[in-house]
Amino acid sequence: MEAKLFFQETTVVVFVLGGPGSGKGTHCPKIVEHFGFTHLCAGDLLQAEIESESENGTMIHNFKKEGKIVPSEITVKLLQQAMQQSDNKRFIIDGFPRNEENRAAFENIVGLESFYVNSKSYNLLLVKIKPEFVLFFDCPEEELTRRILNRNQGRVDDNIETIGKRLKVYFESTLPVINYYNSKGKVQKIDAQRSVDEVFEDVKSVFAKFKPVARVDSTK
Ligand SMILES: Nc1ncnc2c1ncn2[C@@H]1O[C@H](COP(=O)(O)OP(=O)(O)OP(=O)(O)O)[C@@H](O)[C@H]1O
Ligand SMILES: Nc1ccn([C@H]2C[C@H](O)[C@@H](COP(=O)(O)O)O2)c(=O)n1
Numbered sequence: 078m079e080a081k082l083f084f085q086e087t088t089v090v091v092f093v094l095g096g097p098g099s100g101k102g103t104h105c106p107k108i109v110e111h112f113g114f115t116h117l118c119a120g121d122l123l124q125a126e127i128e129s130e131s132e133n134g135t136m137i138h139n140f141k142k143e144g145k146i147v148p149s150e151i152t153v154k155l156l157q158q159a160m161q162q163s164d165n166k167r168f169i170i171d172g173f174p175r176n177e178e179n180r181a182a183f184e185n186i187v188g189l190e191s192f193y194v195n196s197k198s199y200n201l202l203l204v205k206i207k208p209e210f211v212l213f214f215d216c217p218e219e220e221l222t223r224r225i226l227n228r229n230q231g232r233v234d235d236n237i238e239t240i241g242k243r244l245k246v247y248f249e250s251t252l253p254v255i256n257y258y259n260s261k262g263k264v265q266k267i268d269a270q271r272s273v274d275e276v277f278e279d280v281k282s283v284f285a286k287f288k289p290v291a292r293v294d295s296t297k
């Protein structure tokens with residue numbers, strides 16, 4: 078009997094969290110290169126809104142300058158649009174969810190999943206997207222501050238005054254989200270204080286189960 082190919086391509090989301098300067102933006106492009114994920118950085122999507130002078134641009138700029146977290150409906154909409162526009166089904170979402178409101182808003186969105194039957198694609202299922210796991214770059218406060226003050230990329234929030242505010246938001250609002258996912262057994266904690274190469278060795282172990290996607294051609 079002829080074997081029929083039938084598989085479901087599900088969306089895989091990994092949240093990448095850690096204090097400001099912990100190395101999220103340094104390691105995400107490496108994960109893209111090695112494991113075929115698409116990198117969505119919430120901060121970069123918000124920055125693009127500022128630069129495109131969209132209706133929310135000024136408000137987002139002011140939140141960023143103050144180290145505050147932008148209302149979730151804006152950030153989640155940007156992430157959702159970016160996911161829908163992508164051909165990929167594997168996403169690392171960098172700098173999100175930053176607080177409980179972010180987390181709840183994301184977990185309420187639904188995505189359309191594709192089925193393939195004998196290489197034909199069918200969009201069938203509406204599902205709530207849950208993170209596969211949370212990659213957590215753990216780094217002490219003094220090292221975070223040192224790295225940010227040395228970053229030198231012209232960011233409006235990389236100054237000693239805003240860093241204090243961002244760290245406060247991180248400890249008060251983001252760590253509880255990390256603790257929430259930890260209580261669900263979903264956190265992969267990395268000691269981010271070491272060199273970039275040492276840190277990435279650990280990151281690679283965490284992603285080892287994700288080989289680059291190979292498409293199956295069932296017509297042959
Ligand atoms: N392991 C490391 N050792 C030394 N410097 C590092 C390390 N990882 C990152 N850096 C440097 O620290 C700075 C901050 O790193 P990065 O931009 O990746 O942080 P981030 O977590 O994305 O921060 P933010 O939340 O502010 O966007 C950069 O200048 C980067 O080159
Ligand atoms: N979920 C998010 C992510 C980012 N922002 C804003 C506030 C941050 O200070 C800024 C820069 O983000 P980063 O590049 O440090 O990840 O963007 C937010 O409001 N909500």
Ligand SMILES: [Mg+2]
Pocket residue numbers: 101102103120172
């Ligand atoms: Mg970053």
